[in-house]
Amino acid sequence: MDTDPDRSAVDCVGALVYDEQRRLLLIQRGHAPDEGSWSLPGGRVEPGESDPEAVVREVAEETGITIEVGDLVGTVERHGPNGTLYLIRDYEAERTGGTLKPGDDARDARFVNRDEFDALPKATLLASTLAQWNALPG
Template structure:
């Protein structure tokens, strides 16, 4: 793990056999589908940050959250993000894209395999929902 990594969070929000993804509208991941998330702001805990990012990017709130894993991701510009990935319980409402999200929708693993996304997002989705080949 990189000690200079930028602290960030994301949430894999589950609704049945689907997970919520947003399509990024800004760099470093513009055009890619990913779990809602972003940087942890000064004074925030990781859980506070992931709840804030979920609301900002989709208008949704999560129920119980649990930490799934922590990974270092290198952006195209060389920055490294220390990403804490949470799983979250969907509690209702309709997703509406906001902030840097161009689109927000629910996808099965099979549908995700045909979307432009990072390998880590797809790997986590497959771990959560299983590989349905």
């Protein structure tokens, strides 16, 4: 873990949401970092917000669906512009409703199977991280 006191750390969350065929919900990022690449839905934790509240809000904003947040799957660190360090906690989540449509800073949102996942341009280290967590789509 980077402990440089001059480095700005940003608390973030993400969601691993699967459908009945174990396809994984991904969004195509509309902004930096990794603009144009595919990633898990998620984003910054707002002041006073719990991780589960942030996950629910971010998934709704980016995909239009509602979720129930489950267990923490894992934590990753990603370096961003200007020395920013993103501390990302990814949670299991189950879809409970809503209509899937891209919103907020997402260009697109969809459930993908393993072949589709492998073919997409993905955010840095997404595939290897999901593989480590045994969380790749079916």
